[in-house]
Amino acid sequence: MMIDSYFPKMSKTVRIKKMPSACWVVDLVSDDGTLVHPLEAFVFSLCNGKYDVDTIKDIYAATARKDKNLISSQIDSVLKKLERYLEFTSEVCATKERYDPVDYLYDPKPGKLTPDGRFDAPGEMTLILTHACNFRCIYCFNSSGNITRNELSTAEWLRVIDQAKVMEVVKCTVSGGEPMVHPGFFEILTKLVESEMSVYLCTNGSLIDQMALTKLTALEIPCVQISLDAASAAVHDQMTAVSDTFSQVIKAIEDFVKHGTKVFVKSVLTPLNVGETGALIDLCHQLGVKRLTLDRFDLSNAGRGNERLFMSREQELDLAVLVAQKDQALNGEMELMAVTDPRCWASESDIIPCGAFQRSLNILPNGDISVCEKLIDVPEMTGGNVRESSLEEIWVSERVKNIIKPAIEKVDGSCKECEHLQKCHTGCYAIKLYVDDNVYAMDPRCWKANYANNPYKISVG
Numbered sequence: 385m386m387i388d389s390y391f392p393k394m395s396k397t398v399r400i401k402k403m404p405s406a407c408w409v410v411d412l413v414s415d416d417g418t419l420v421h422p423l424e425a426f427v428f429s430l431c432n433g434k435y436d437v438d439t440i441k442d443i444y445a446a447t448a449r450k451d452k453n454l455i456s457s458q459i460d461s462v463l464k465k466l467e468r469y470l471e472f473t474s475e476v477c478a479t480k481e482r483y484d485p486v487d488y489l490y491d492p493k494p495g496k497l498t499p500d501g502r503f504d505a506p507g508e509m510t511l512i513l514t515h516a517c518n519f520r521c522i523y524c525f526n527s528s529g530n531i532t533r534n535e536l537s538t539a540e541w542l543r544v545i546d547q548a549k550v551m552e553v554v555k556c557t558v559s560g561g562e563p564m565v566h567p568g569f570f571e572i573l574t575k576l577v578e579s580e581m582s583v584y585l586c587t588n589g590s591l592i593d594q595m596a597l598t599k600l601t602a603l604e605i606p607c608v609q610i611s612l613d614a615a616s617a618a619v620h621d622q623m624t625a626v627s628d629t630f631s632q633v634i635k636a637i638e639d640f641v642k643h644g645t646k647v648f649v650k651s652v653l654t655p656l657n658v659g660e661t662g663a664l665i666d667l668c669h670q671l672g673v674k675r676l677t678l679d680r681f682d683l684s685n686a687g688r689g690n691e692r693l694f695m696s697r698e699q700e701l702d703l704a705v706l707v708a709q710k711d712q713a714l715n716g717e718m719e720l721m722a723v724t725d726p727r728c729w730a731s732e733s734d735i736i737p738c739g740a741f742q743r744s745l746n747i748l749p750n751g752d753i754s755v756c757e758k759l760i761d762v763p764e765m766t767g768g769n770v771r772e773s774s775l776e777e778i779w780v781s782e783r784v785k786n787i788i789k790p791a792i793e794k795v796d797g798s799c800k801e802c803e804h805l806q807k808c809h810t811g812c813y814a815i816k817l818y819v820d821d822n823v824y825a826m827d828p829r830c831w832k833a834n835y836a837n838n839p840y841k842i843s844v845g
Contacts, residue, residue: 393433399554538568
Protein backbone atom coordinates (compact mmCIF):
# COMPACT_ATOMS: atom_id res chain seq x y z
CA MET A 385 0.00 0.00 0.00
CA MET A 386 1.29 3.45 -0.90
CA ILE A 387 2.06 5.75 2.04
CA ASP A 388 -0.26 8.37 0.53
CA SER A 389 -3.25 6.13 1.23
CA TYR A 390 -2.49 5.80 4.95
CA PHE A 391 -4.42 7.82 7.54
CA PRO A 392 -1.95 9.31 10.07
CA LYS A 393 -3.15 10.19 13.57
CA MET A 394 -1.12 11.77 16.36
CA SER A 395 -0.89 9.58 19.44
CA LYS A 396 -3.13 10.39 22.40
CA THR A 397 -0.13 11.31 24.49
CA VAL A 398 1.19 13.90 22.02
CA ARG A 399 0.73 17.67 22.33
CA ILE A 400 1.78 20.75 20.34
CA LYS A 401 2.91 23.96 22.03
CA LYS A 402 2.70 27.08 19.88
CA MET A 403 5.43 29.66 20.51
CA PRO A 404 6.56 32.87 18.74
CA SER A 405 9.63 31.37 17.09
CA ALA A 406 8.73 27.70 16.71
CA CYS A 407 6.34 24.97 17.80
CA TRP A 408 7.17 22.17 20.21
CA VAL A 409 5.84 18.69 19.53
CA VAL A 410 6.16 16.45 22.56
CA ASP A 411 5.08 12.98 23.59
CA LEU A 412 4.16 12.29 27.18
CA VAL A 413 6.52 9.34 27.55
CA SER A 414 8.91 9.08 24.63
CA ASP A 415 11.27 12.05 24.57
CA ASP A 416 12.03 15.71 25.30
CA GLY A 417 10.13 16.92 22.29
CA THR A 418 10.95 18.24 18.83
CA LEU A 419 11.04 21.86 17.68
CA VAL A 420 9.30 22.39 14.36
CA HIS A 421 8.47 25.25 12.01
CA PRO A 422 4.85 26.45 12.27
CA LEU A 423 4.10 25.08 8.79
CA GLU A 424 5.34 21.68 9.94
CA ALA A 425 2.98 22.00 12.92
CA PHE A 426 0.22 22.84 10.42
CA VAL A 427 0.84 19.55 8.61
CA PHE A 428 1.05 17.68 11.91
CA SER A 429 -2.24 19.15 13.14
CA LEU A 430 -3.95 17.67 10.07
CA CYS A 431 -2.95 14.20 11.27
CA ASN A 432 -6.22 13.50 13.07
CA GLY A 433 -7.10 10.20 11.44
CA LYS A 434 -9.64 11.83 9.13
CA TYR A 435 -7.36 12.52 6.17
CA ASP A 436 -5.04 10.21 4.30
CA VAL A 437 -1.57 11.49 3.40
CA ASP A 438 -2.64 12.33 -0.16
CA THR A 439 -5.47 14.52 1.14
CA ILE A 440 -3.11 16.23 3.60
CA LYS A 441 -0.91 17.10 0.63
CA ASP A 442 -3.94 18.51 -1.20
CA ILE A 443 -4.84 20.68 1.79
CA TYR A 444 -1.28 21.92 2.24
CA ALA A 445 -0.86 22.68 -1.48
CA ALA A 446 -4.13 24.63 -1.57
CA THR A 447 -3.28 26.55 1.62
CA ALA A 448 0.27 27.41 0.55
CA ARG A 449 -0.85 27.97 -3.06
CA LYS A 450 1.82 25.65 -4.39
CA ASP A 451 1.86 22.84 -6.89
CA LYS A 452 1.13 19.55 -5.13
CA ASN A 453 3.87 17.75 -7.06
CA LEU A 454 6.42 20.27 -5.79
CA ILE A 455 5.49 19.92 -2.12
CA SER A 456 4.83 16.15 -2.00
CA SER A 457 8.34 15.19 -0.92
CA GLN A 458 8.36 18.06 1.57
CA ILE A 459 5.27 16.66 3.32
CA ASP A 460 6.79 13.18 3.28
CA SER A 461 9.85 14.62 5.06
CA VAL A 462 7.70 16.27 7.72
CA LEU A 463 5.83 13.02 8.40
CA LYS A 464 9.12 11.12 8.53
CA LYS A 465 10.53 13.65 10.99
CA LEU A 466 7.51 13.29 13.27
CA GLU A 467 6.60 9.65 12.66
CA ARG A 468 7.40 8.59 16.23
CA TYR A 469 4.49 10.78 17.33
CA LEU A 470 2.07 9.26 14.79
CA GLU A 471 0.02 6.14 14.23
CA PHE A 472 -0.70 5.10 10.63
CA THR A 473 -3.82 3.11 9.74
CA SER A 474 -5.22 1.87 6.44
CA GLU A 475 -8.66 3.35 7.07
CA VAL A 476 -10.28 6.40 8.62
CA CYS A 477 -9.73 6.51 12.38
CA ALA A 478 -11.00 10.01 13.06
CA THR A 479 -10.97 11.25 16.62
CA LYS A 480 -11.77 14.57 18.24
CA GLU A 481 -9.80 17.27 16.43
CA ARG A 482 -7.34 18.44 19.04
CA TYR A 483 -5.87 21.40 17.15
CA ASP A 484 -7.04 23.99 14.62
CA PRO A 485 -4.55 23.95 11.73
CA VAL A 486 -5.19 27.65 11.10
CA ASP A 487 -3.44 28.45 14.39
CA TYR A 488 -0.09 27.51 12.84
CA LEU A 489 -0.29 29.77 9.80
CA TYR A 490 1.99 32.49 11.12
CA ASP A 491 5.47 33.82 10.43
CA PRO A 492 7.89 32.80 13.18
CA LYS A 493 10.15 35.37 14.73
CA PRO A 494 13.75 34.98 13.51
CA GLY A 495 16.56 33.66 15.64
CA LYS A 496 16.48 31.42 18.68
CA LEU A 497 13.46 30.75 20.85
CA THR A 498 14.68 33.47 23.20
CA PRO A 499 18.08 35.17 23.56
CA ASP A 500 19.23 32.56 26.10
CA GLY A 501 17.68 29.56 24.32
CA ARG A 502 14.80 29.12 26.75
CA PHE A 503 11.14 28.66 25.92
CA ASP A 504 9.15 31.88 26.20
CA ALA A 505 6.86 29.92 28.54
CA PRO A 506 7.27 26.43 30.02
CA GLY A 507 6.07 23.53 27.92
CA GLU A 508 5.87 21.04 30.76
CA MET A 509 5.72 20.90 34.53
CA THR A 510 6.03 18.41 37.35
CA LEU A 511 3.66 18.67 40.30
CA ILE A 512 5.01 17.00 43.44
CA LEU A 513 1.66 17.02 45.21
CA THR A 514 2.90 15.83 48.59
CA HIS A 515 5.86 14.27 50.34
CA ALA A 516 3.49 12.01 52.26
CA CYS A 517 3.89 8.37 51.27
CA ASN A 518 2.84 4.98 52.55
CA PHE A 519 6.20 3.53 51.48
CA ARG A 520 9.66 4.24 52.92
CA CYS A 521 11.77 3.24 49.91
CA ILE A 522 15.43 2.99 50.87
CA TYR A 523 16.52 4.95 47.78
CA CYS A 524 13.89 7.74 47.96
CA PHE A 525 15.47 10.92 46.61
CA ASN A 526 13.40 13.30 48.76
CA SER A 527 13.02 11.06 51.83
CA SER A 528 9.25 11.07 51.42
CA GLY A 529 7.09 9.52 54.08
CA ASN A 530 5.51 12.30 56.08
CA ILE A 531 3.67 15.44 55.03
CA THR A 532 6.12 18.33 54.96
CA ARG A 533 5.27 21.75 56.33
CA ASN A 534 2.89 24.10 54.54
CA GLU A 535 1.94 21.79 51.69
CA LEU A 536 -0.37 23.33 49.08
CA SER A 537 -4.10 22.81 49.46
CA THR A 538 -6.28 21.49 46.67
CA ALA A 539 -7.52 25.01 45.91
CA GLU A 540 -3.94 26.27 45.60
CA TRP A 541 -3.01 23.46 43.21
CA LEU A 542 -6.08 24.22 41.09
CA ARG A 543 -5.01 27.87 40.86
CA VAL A 544 -1.55 26.76 39.71
CA ILE A 545 -3.13 24.63 36.98
CA ASP A 546 -5.21 27.62 35.80
CA GLN A 547 -2.02 29.65 35.45
CA ALA A 548 -0.29 26.80 33.62
CA LYS A 549 -3.16 26.56 31.15
CA VAL A 550 -2.87 30.28 30.36
CA MET A 551 0.86 29.74 29.69
CA GLU A 552 -0.06 26.78 27.44
CA VAL A 553 1.79 24.13 29.41
CA VAL A 554 1.01 20.95 27.46
CA LYS A 555 2.61 18.18 29.50
CA CYS A 556 2.33 17.47 33.22
CA THR A 557 3.87 14.80 35.43
CA VAL A 558 2.08 14.17 38.73
CA SER A 559 4.29 12.73 41.43
CA GLY A 560 5.09 12.66 45.15
CA GLY A 561 5.69 11.09 47.71
CA GLU A 562 2.68 9.08 46.79
CA PRO A 563 0.40 11.56 44.96
CA MET A 564 -2.74 9.56 45.72
CA VAL A 565 -2.29 10.36 49.42
CA HIS A 566 -3.12 14.02 48.73
CA PRO A 567 -6.79 14.61 49.70
CA GLY A 568 -7.47 16.51 46.47
CA PHE A 569 -5.74 14.02 44.18
CA PHE A 570 -8.70 13.22 41.91
CA GLU A 571 -9.90 16.82 41.76
CA ILE A 572 -6.42 17.96 40.76
CA LEU A 573 -6.08 15.21 38.17
CA THR A 574 -9.51 16.04 36.72
CA LYS A 575 -8.52 19.71 36.42
CA LEU A 576 -5.34 18.76 34.52
CA VAL A 577 -7.26 16.55 32.09
CA GLU A 578 -9.90 19.24 31.53
CA SER A 579 -7.08 21.69 30.80
CA GLU A 580 -6.12 19.35 27.92
CA MET A 581 -2.64 18.66 29.23
CA SER A 582 -1.09 15.27 28.63
CA VAL A 583 -0.91 13.80 32.12
CA TYR A 584 1.68 11.29 33.32
CA LEU A 585 0.93 9.78 36.71
CA CYS A 586 3.73 8.30 38.83
CA THR A 587 2.51 6.09 41.68
CA ASN A 588 3.60 3.12 43.74
CA GLY A 589 0.32 1.43 42.80
CA SER A 590 -0.54 0.18 46.27
CA LEU A 591 -3.59 2.46 46.68
CA ILE A 592 -5.27 1.47 43.40
CA ASP A 593 -8.48 -0.12 44.62
CA GLN A 594 -11.59 -0.61 42.46
CA MET A 595 -12.92 2.89 43.14
CA ALA A 596 -9.61 4.52 42.24
CA LEU A 597 -9.31 2.38 39.12
CA THR A 598 -12.82 3.38 37.99
CA LYS A 599 -12.09 7.08 38.47
CA LEU A 600 -8.72 6.92 36.69
CA THR A 601 -10.03 4.98 33.71
CA ALA A 602 -12.99 7.40 33.45
CA LEU A 603 -10.47 10.24 33.14
CA GLU A 604 -8.88 8.31 30.25
CA ILE A 605 -5.38 8.68 31.65
CA PRO A 606 -3.46 7.07 28.76
CA CYS A 607 -0.63 5.65 30.83
CA VAL A 608 0.74 5.37 34.34
CA GLN A 609 4.18 4.77 35.77
CA ILE A 610 4.28 2.31 38.66
CA SER A 611 7.29 1.70 40.89
CA LEU A 612 8.22 -1.96 41.23
CA ASP A 613 11.70 -2.83 42.44
CA ALA A 614 11.53 -6.59 42.87
CA ALA A 615 10.04 -9.78 41.52
CA SER A 616 9.34 -11.21 44.96
CA ALA A 617 7.40 -10.00 47.98
CA ALA A 618 10.38 -10.48 50.30
CA VAL A 619 12.75 -8.20 48.39
CA HIS A 620 9.94 -5.75 47.62
CA ASP A 621 9.35 -5.40 51.37
CA GLN A 622 13.06 -4.70 51.91
CA MET A 623 13.18 -2.07 49.15
CA THR A 624 10.02 -0.25 50.29
CA ALA A 625 10.60 -0.80 54.01
CA VAL A 626 6.94 -1.78 54.43
CA SER A 627 5.27 -5.17 54.48
CA ASP A 628 2.55 -6.89 52.51
CA THR A 629 2.08 -4.46 49.59
CA PHE A 630 3.66 -6.48 46.76
CA SER A 631 0.42 -8.24 45.80
CA GLN A 632 -1.45 -4.90 45.73
CA VAL A 633 1.08 -3.40 43.31
CA ILE A 634 0.93 -6.45 41.05
CA LYS A 635 -2.88 -6.32 41.04
CA ALA A 636 -2.80 -2.62 40.12
CA ILE A 637 -0.62 -3.39 37.11
CA GLU A 638 -2.92 -6.23 36.05
CA ASP A 639 -6.05 -4.08 36.43
CA PHE A 640 -4.62 -1.17 34.43
CA VAL A 641 -3.51 -3.48 31.63
CA LYS A 642 -6.94 -5.15 31.61
CA HIS A 643 -8.62 -1.75 31.20
CA GLY A 644 -6.34 -0.77 28.31
CA THR A 645 -4.14 1.71 30.20
CA LYS A 646 -0.48 1.50 29.24
CA VAL A 647 1.70 0.66 32.21
CA PHE A 648 5.32 1.74 32.48
CA VAL A 649 7.34 0.29 35.34
CA LYS A 650 10.38 1.98 36.82
CA SER A 651 12.82 0.16 39.08
CA VAL A 652 15.80 1.46 41.00
CA LEU A 653 18.55 -1.13 41.22
CA THR A 654 20.85 -1.49 44.20
CA PRO A 655 23.02 -4.37 45.49
CA LEU A 656 19.94 -5.51 47.40
CA ASN A 657 17.68 -6.18 44.42
CA VAL A 658 19.92 -6.40 41.36
CA GLY A 659 19.97 -10.19 41.65
CA GLU A 660 16.24 -10.26 40.84
CA THR A 661 16.58 -8.25 37.63
CA GLY A 662 16.06 -11.19 35.29
CA ALA A 663 12.98 -12.36 37.18
CA LEU A 664 11.65 -8.78 37.29
CA ILE A 665 11.97 -8.43 33.51
CA ASP A 666 10.11 -11.71 33.02
CA LEU A 667 7.39 -10.71 35.49
CA CYS A 668 6.77 -7.34 33.84
CA HIS A 669 6.58 -9.00 30.43
CA GLN A 670 4.04 -11.53 31.71
CA LEU A 671 1.94 -8.73 33.24
CA GLY A 672 1.74 -6.83 29.95
CA VAL A 673 3.93 -3.87 30.93
CA LYS A 674 4.79 -1.66 27.94
CA ARG A 675 8.12 -0.38 29.18
CA LEU A 676 10.46 -1.33 32.00
CA THR A 677 13.08 1.22 32.98
CA LEU A 678 15.94 -0.10 35.08
CA ASP A 679 17.54 2.86 36.81
CA ARG A 680 20.32 2.65 39.34
CA PHE A 681 20.86 4.39 42.63
CA ASP A 682 22.68 7.68 42.26
CA LEU A 683 23.74 10.31 44.76
CA SER A 684 21.17 12.64 43.21
CA ASN A 685 18.64 10.18 44.65
CA ALA A 686 19.98 10.92 48.14
CA GLY A 687 18.40 7.78 49.51
CA ARG A 688 18.26 6.50 53.03
CA GLY A 689 21.43 4.46 52.62
CA ASN A 690 23.63 6.69 50.46
CA GLU A 691 26.84 5.10 49.16
CA ARG A 692 25.99 1.59 50.33
CA LEU A 693 23.28 1.52 47.66
CA PHE A 694 25.74 1.91 44.78
CA MET A 695 26.13 -1.11 42.53
CA SER A 696 29.69 -2.00 41.66
CA ARG A 697 30.90 -1.49 38.10
CA GLU A 698 31.11 -5.29 37.77
CA GLN A 699 27.42 -5.57 38.68
CA GLU A 700 26.58 -2.86 36.13
CA LEU A 701 28.49 -4.67 33.38
CA ASP A 702 26.77 -7.96 34.23
CA LEU A 703 23.46 -6.10 34.11
CA ALA A 704 24.24 -4.75 30.64
CA VAL A 705 24.84 -8.28 29.35
CA LEU A 706 21.63 -9.56 30.96
CA VAL A 707 19.56 -6.69 29.55
CA ALA A 708 20.94 -7.26 26.05
CA GLN A 709 20.01 -10.94 26.23
CA LYS A 710 16.54 -10.25 27.60
CA ASP A 711 15.90 -7.49 25.10
CA GLN A 712 16.68 -9.82 22.22
CA ALA A 713 14.38 -12.49 23.66
CA LEU A 714 11.55 -9.96 24.13
CA ASN A 715 11.66 -9.21 20.40
CA GLY A 716 10.00 -5.83 20.85
CA GLU A 717 7.08 -7.10 22.94
CA MET A 718 8.17 -4.90 25.86
CA GLU A 719 10.51 -1.93 25.73
CA LEU A 720 13.48 -2.42 28.03
CA MET A 721 15.64 0.49 29.11
CA ALA A 722 18.61 0.25 31.44
CA VAL A 723 21.19 2.73 32.71
CA THR A 724 24.51 0.92 32.71
CA ASP A 725 26.92 3.46 31.20
CA PRO A 726 29.95 4.52 33.27
CA ARG A 727 29.13 7.04 35.99
CA CYS A 728 32.21 9.19 35.46
CA TRP A 729 32.56 11.48 32.47
CA ALA A 730 35.64 10.77 30.41
CA SER A 731 35.22 13.55 27.84
CA GLU A 732 32.94 16.28 26.55
CA SER A 733 30.71 13.70 24.85
CA ASP A 734 29.75 12.28 28.27
CA ILE A 735 28.55 15.57 29.75
CA ILE A 736 24.91 15.54 30.85
CA PRO A 737 23.84 19.18 31.25
CA CYS A 738 21.05 20.21 33.59
CA GLY A 739 17.99 21.44 31.69
CA ALA A 740 16.57 23.35 34.64
CA PHE A 741 14.18 26.18 33.79
CA GLN A 742 14.79 25.75 30.07
CA ARG A 743 11.41 24.27 29.16
CA SER A 744 10.00 22.92 32.41
CA LEU A 745 8.93 23.78 35.95
CA ASN A 746 9.19 21.66 39.10
CA ILE A 747 6.67 22.64 41.76
CA LEU A 748 7.33 21.25 45.23
CA PRO A 749 4.59 20.44 47.78
CA ASN A 750 5.09 23.75 49.62
CA GLY A 751 4.76 25.75 46.40
CA ASP A 752 8.46 26.35 45.82
CA ILE A 753 9.48 26.24 42.16
CA SER A 754 12.85 24.54 42.18
CA VAL A 755 15.52 23.60 39.69
CA CYS A 756 14.90 20.00 40.70
CA GLU A 757 12.46 18.03 42.82
CA LYS A 758 15.51 16.65 44.61
CA LEU A 759 16.59 20.10 45.81
CA ILE A 760 14.31 20.86 48.75
CA ASP A 761 14.93 23.92 50.92
CA VAL A 762 17.88 25.09 48.82
CA PRO A 763 17.25 28.84 48.35
CA GLU A 764 19.87 29.23 45.63
CA MET A 765 18.00 26.69 43.52
CA THR A 766 14.49 28.06 44.17
CA GLY A 767 13.00 30.43 41.62
CA GLY A 768 10.05 31.53 43.74
CA ASN A 769 6.87 30.30 45.39
CA VAL A 770 3.42 30.05 43.83
CA ARG A 771 1.84 31.55 46.94
CA GLU A 772 3.81 34.75 46.39
CA SER A 773 4.08 35.01 42.59
CA SER A 774 2.40 33.64 39.49
CA LEU A 775 4.06 31.01 37.31
CA GLU A 776 4.64 33.61 34.62
CA GLU A 777 6.24 36.08 37.04
CA ILE A 778 8.59 33.38 38.29
CA TRP A 779 9.47 32.14 34.78
CA VAL A 780 10.65 35.59 33.63
CA SER A 781 12.18 36.66 36.95
CA GLU A 782 15.75 37.79 37.45
CA ARG A 783 16.06 35.16 40.15
CA VAL A 784 15.49 32.36 37.64
CA LYS A 785 17.81 33.96 35.11
CA ASN A 786 20.54 34.11 37.75
CA ILE A 787 20.07 30.40 38.50
CA ILE A 788 20.42 29.48 34.84
CA LYS A 789 23.37 31.76 34.24
CA PRO A 790 25.09 32.44 37.58
CA ALA A 791 27.62 35.17 38.10
CA ILE A 792 31.08 33.79 37.37
CA GLU A 793 32.23 34.52 40.93
CA LYS A 794 29.76 31.89 42.18
CA VAL A 795 31.33 29.22 39.99
CA ASP A 796 33.96 27.26 41.89
CA GLY A 797 37.27 25.76 40.95
CA SER A 798 38.54 25.17 37.44
CA CYS A 799 34.97 25.32 36.08
CA LYS A 800 35.47 29.09 35.76
CA GLU A 801 38.06 28.63 33.04
CA CYS A 802 36.63 25.44 31.51
CA GLU A 803 35.87 25.51 27.82
CA HIS A 804 32.77 23.38 28.43
CA LEU A 805 31.12 25.66 31.00
CA GLN A 806 28.43 26.97 28.64
CA LYS A 807 27.36 23.42 27.85
CA CYS A 808 27.81 21.89 31.28
CA HIS A 809 26.70 24.74 33.60
CA THR A 810 28.83 22.88 36.22
CA GLY A 811 26.69 19.72 35.99
CA CYS A 812 24.10 18.26 38.37
CA TYR A 813 23.37 20.58 41.30
CA ALA A 814 21.79 17.82 43.39
CA ILE A 815 24.82 15.53 43.14
CA LYS A 816 27.23 18.33 44.02
CA LEU A 817 25.54 19.05 47.32
CA TYR A 818 26.70 15.62 48.52
CA VAL A 819 30.36 16.36 47.93
CA ASP A 820 30.51 20.14 48.29
CA ASP A 821 28.62 22.99 49.91
CA ASN A 822 28.57 25.01 46.69
CA VAL A 823 25.88 24.10 44.12
CA TYR A 824 28.11 25.68 41.46
CA ALA A 825 31.10 23.50 42.34
CA MET A 826 32.46 20.95 39.91
CA ASP A 827 30.31 17.89 39.24
CA PRO A 828 32.05 14.88 40.88
CA ARG A 829 31.43 12.84 37.73
CA CYS A 830 33.69 15.17 35.72
CA TRP A 831 37.06 13.81 34.66
CA LYS A 832 38.58 17.03 35.99
CA ALA A 833 37.13 16.57 39.48
CA ASN A 834 39.44 15.61 42.33
CA TYR A 835 37.25 15.31 45.41
CA ALA A 836 38.75 13.31 48.27
CA ASN A 837 35.25 12.08 49.14
CA ASN A 838 34.20 11.38 45.56
CA PRO A 839 31.88 8.32 45.79
CA TYR A 840 31.97 7.77 42.03
CA LYS A 841 35.69 7.10 41.99
CA ILE A 842 35.94 5.49 45.42
CA SER A 843 32.91 3.21 45.41
CA VAL A 844 32.40 2.62 41.72
CA GLY A 845 35.78 3.00 40.12
